[in-house]
Amino acid sequence: MSAKPKIAVFASGNGSNFEALAKACQTEELGAEIVLMVTDKPDAYVCNRAQEMAIPIATFQPKKFESSTAFERAVLKSLSEAKVEWIVLAGYMRLLGKTIIDAYPSKIVNIHPSLLPSFPGKDAVKQAIQHGVKVTGVTVHLVDEGMDTGPIIAQQAVEVVVGSIQQTTEAIHIVEHELYKKTLAEFIS
Numbered sequence: 001m002s003a004k005p006k007i008a009v010f011a012s013g014n015g016s017n018f019e020a021l022a023k024a025c026q027t028e029e030l031g032a033e034i035v036l037m038v039t040d041k042p043d044a045y046v047c048n049r050a051q052e053m054a055i056p057i058a059t060f061q062p063k064k065f066e067s068s069t070a071f072e073r074a075v076l077k078s079l080s081e082a083k084v085e086w087i088v089l090a091g092y093m094r095l096l097g098k099t100i101i102d103a104y105p106s107k108i109v110n111i112h113p114s115l116l117p118s119f120p121g122k123d124a125v126k127q128a129i130q131h132g133v134k135v136t137g138v139t140v141h142l143v144d145e146g147m148d149t150g151p152i153i154a155q156q157a158v159e160v161v162v163g164s165i166q167q168t169t170e171a172i173h174i175v176e177h178e179l180y181k182k183t184l185a186e187f188i189s
Contacts, residue, residue: 005188008036008058008084010092015046017090017111020177021184022053030185036082038075040094056082062094072099079103086188089143090180093122101145108143109187111180113172115139115155120148125169128160136160136168138175140183154183 007025011018018037024030037050042059050057058078065071076099079087087100089110101108114124115137128136137157142150156179161167 011046012093015049024181
């Protein structure tokens with residue numbers, strides 16, 4: 001039997017998707033091991049979640065580097081030291097650049113709170129509500145150099161709660177937590 005794939009999860013915020021993935025790894029539902037949590041926000045709540053689960057944290061503040069390439073090289077060094085095979089984005093609010101993407105071709109996965117190609121980028125739920133759609137959803141896709149433009153791996157629809165970003169977001173999170181671990185389990189294994 002082969003060793004479990006080693007994952008780094010990149011996150012910038014609350015970390016509910018990170019926690020769902022970490023628990024899925026612990027219960028063998030995901031069949032992988034999170035060896036590193038990478039963040040660009042040292043005060044993000046996801047850091048508390050990683051500490052509670054004894055998952056190593058690597059913090060990189062882009063503004064402290066002379067260039068985006070220097071920033072990404074520092075991130076790559078940590079990924080290499082942790083022997084990371086896959087990068088999983090879970091609420092990471094930065095675009096990855098060529099340096100990281102080239103180092104992990106077709107091995108970087110993202111989850112986005114819309115049915116791409118609709119509503120890419122920031123505030124996808126707000127965009128959906130403002131456009132008056134009845135259905136939005138969740139997309140799991142490979143990462144390329146564009147903003148939420150990589151090849152789609154899986155999608156699931158979620159009904160919009162008319163006029164409520166919060167309730168729609170909560171419904172999306174429920175779907176995200178299940179779809180992401182299921183998709184990753186199939187795709188990474």
